Amino acid sequence: MAISFTLNGRPVTLDVDPDMPLLWAVRDEIGLTGSKFGCGMAQCGACTMHVEGQPVRACSTPVSAIEGQKVITIEGLAGKIAKAVQDAWVKHEVAQCGYCQSGQVMSAVALLSENQKPSDADIDAAMQGNICRCATYVRIRAAIHDAAKTVRA
Template sequence: MAVTFTLNGKSVTLDADPDMPLLWAVRDEIGLTGSKFGCGMAQCGACTMHVEGEPVRSCSTPLAAVEGQKVTTIEGLAGKVAKAVETAWIKHEVAQCGYCQSGQIMSAVALLSSNRKPSDGDIDEAMQGNICRCATYVRIRAAIHDAARTLA
């Protein structure tokens, strides 16, 4: 069955199993490998993508669920909020091993797109389920606050 959706601003039609996880469709069928496979159970956040601007765990989102919708991967992030997050991530040296970072960044961008002045509690809630095995959570929070100040 063919599934058509918009990926990073371009229309895509995949003739694939509609139950295939979005992550595998994007990585294996389309070749965009920025979103990572971590746990396969929507627990770690490494696979986070945006569907209609909302963060979703693409490892557990079936391809059929994005029919007709806008999907953004780390490769497609653009705009003022994305730039502010990227700049803050570099400034605060958030990434260590980097494996989780695309998911972390996708969640941070989604948060700051809807809340330009997040509290620590807002950040904790938005980033919940994004696991960093290097434990850079303090730097992640500082970078999000810094990006928010840039956007103010």
């Protein structure tokens, strides 16, 4: 079945099983490997992508569910908020092993796109379910606060 959507600003049509998870369509069929497979149950956040600006777990989202929609992966992330988050990630040395970071960054950008002055509670709620085995949660929160200041400036 042909499924069409916009990926990182470019139209894409895939002839795949409509039940194929979006993650596998993007990684295996298109070759963008920045979004990671973690748990396969939408619990860890490593696979997070934006669909119509909202963070979604691509490992459990069938590709048919995004027909006609706009999808952004870590490779296509751009703009002032994305740059502020990426710069803050480097400044605060958030990444350790790095495996979860694409999902973490995607969730942080989604948060700051809706709330440019998040409290600790707002950050915790938005990042809940984004698991970091290296436990850099304190650095993640600090980086998000720092990025928010940059975005507001």
